Amino acid sequence: MPDDDGGPGASRRQRQRAAVAGIAFTVAACACFALLDTATKIVSAGVPLLMALWLRYLFQSLLTTAFVLRRFGPRALRTTQPRFQALRGALFAATSLFGFLSIIHMPLAEFTAVVATTPLCVTVVAALWMHQRVGPARWALVAAGLGGTLAILRPGGDAFAGALLWPLCLLAAGTGYQVLSSKMAGQEQPATTQLYTSWVATLLVSLGVPFVWQPVTDPWLWAGMFTMGLSSAVGHMLLLNAYARTSPVTIAPFLYSQIGFAMLGGWLVYRHVPDAWSMAGIAAIVLSGAASAWLTVRETR
Numbered sequence: 001m002p003d004d005d006g007g008p009g010a011s012r013r014q015r016q017r018a019a020v021a022g023i024a025f026t027v028a029a030c031a032c033f034a035l036l037d038t039a040t041k042i043v044s045a046g047v048p049l050l051m052a053l054w055l056r057y058l059f060q061s062l063l064t065t066a067f068v069l070r071r072f073g074p075r076a077l078r079t080t081q082p083r084f085q086a087l088r089g090a091l092f093a094a095t096s097l098f099g100f101l102s103i104i105h106m107p108l109a110e111f112t113a114v115v116a117t118t119p120l121c122v123t124v125v126a127a128l129w130m131h132q133r134v135g136p137a138r139w140a141l142v143a144a145g146l147g148g149t150l151a152i153l154r155p156g157g158d159a160f161a162g163a164l165l166w167p168l169c170l171l172a173a174g175t176g177y178q179v180l181s182s183k184m185a186g187q188e189q190p191a192t193t194q195l196y197t198s199w200v201a202t203l204l205v206s207l208g209v210p211f212v213w214q215p216v217t218d219p220w221l222w223a224g225m226f227t228m229g230l231s232s233a234v235g236h237m238l239l240l241n242a243y244a245r246t247s248p249v250t251i252a253p254f255l256y257s258q259i260g261f262a263m264l265g266g267w268l269v270y271r272h273v274p275d276a277w278s279m280a281g282i283a284a285i286v287l288s289g290a291a292s293a294w295l296t297v298r299e300t301r
Helices: 012-043 049-072 082-105 108-115 118-128 136-153 161-184 190-206 219-245 248-270 276-299
Strands: none
Touching (some): 012 049, 012 082, 012 108, 012 219, 012 248, 049 082, 049 219, 082 108, 082 190, 108 161, 108 276, 118 161, 136 276, 190 219, 248 276
C-alpha cells in the first residue's frame, strides 16, 4: 500500500493532494465495479450462475494474492481474526450471489442505485441494534433513500414482480457485511482482509460448482468472466488505495459515481434508459447519501 501522505502531520497542501488522489482512486474503482456488473449481466445469459460466480472469485483471488504477496510478502497471510475473516467472506459470497440474481432481473442503473442504499440501511442497524445515536436529520435521509428504493422497485407493480426478493436479500447481506467490517476495522490489515475474503468466498462457492459445471466454448464468455474477476480485484485494490490516502467521509459522496457509470453501461450495451420513476428514485438515493456524508463531515470536525 502506498504511503499515506494525508495523515495528521501532513501539510495542508499534502492533505489536499492526498484527498484528490483518494477521490480519483474512488471514481476509478466505481468505474471498475460498473464494468463488473455489466460483464456479469452479459455472462449470466450464457453461463450457470454459480459457475460464473466461482470463476469471478477465482480470477479475483489469484490476482489479489499476486498483488498482496508482491506488495507485503508472506506476512500478509497472518490473521489474528480467523472467525471474522470466515464470516466476512461468507457474507461477501452471499452479497455477490444475491447481487447476481438481482442483476439478471434488473437494469444496471436501477440495480446499482438499490445497492447504494446499503449505507442508509447500516444507519438503521446502528441505531436499532448497536444503539448508536441517530439524529432526526439522518432519519429523514434514511427515509428519503428508502423511498427512492421503493420508487425503483415499485412493490406490487409489474417492474420487477417476483424478482423483488433478491435485491432485498442483497441489502440484508450487504448491510451485515458493512456492519461487520465497521466493527472489526483496525483489528486487521486491509490487504490481509481482502485476501481472506476473496479466498473464503471462492471456497464456499466451490461447493456448488461441480453440480452446475458445463463446458464453455465461447471465447467471449471466457473474456467476460475474466473481466469480472479483473474488474472486481482492481476495483477493491483501488478502494484500498483511496482509503489509505484520505478519510471515508471524503470518499463517500464519490461512491455514487458508480450509478452514472452503470447508466452508461446499460445504455451502451442494452440501450436502456431509466424511466421517470426510476430516475426520481436514483436522484433521491444519491442526494440522501451525499447529504449523509456531508453530515458526517460536520460531525467529525
